[in-house]
Amino acid sequence: MTISKRIFDVLKKSGKKQADLAKYAGVRSNTVSDWKNKNINPSADLIPKIAEFLGVSCDYLLTGKEPASIMASNIHNSAVVQGNHASTLIVKNGK
Numbered sequence: 001m002t003i004s005k006r007i008f009d010v011l012k013k014s015g016k017k018q019a020d021l022a023k024y025a026g027v028r029s030n031t032v033s034d035w036k037n038k039n040i041n042p043s044a045d046l047i048p049k050i051a052e053f054l055g056v057s058c059d060y061l062l063t064g065k066e067p068a069s070i071m072a073s074n075i076h077n078s079a080v081v082q083g084n085h086a087s088t089l090i091v092k093n094g095k
Contacts (some may be wrong), residue, residue, distance in 0.1 A: 001042040010054045024053040
């Protein structure tokens with residue numbers, strides 16, 4: 001999968017709009033349309049801004065894979081959140 005395909009895959013899944021991406025990245029809307037319609041990858045200097053807008057890492061946009069440290073962090077954060085929910089339920093059930 002190309003960088004541009006990953007961008008539009010995440011854009012679709014997130015429900016965000018192309019026009020909002022263009023504004024955030026500081027490019028014209030037709031530039032973003034060209035990325036999609038002509039399967040053109042954005043310039044390298046835009047990748048960090050696009051990744052930030054989409055809530056993914058630059059590594060994900062470039063390779064399709066998250067770095068191991070980010071994946072481990074996400075797993076840890078997920079476990080902490082689940083743990084907090086479980087403890088909240090115990091407190092509520094304990095009343």
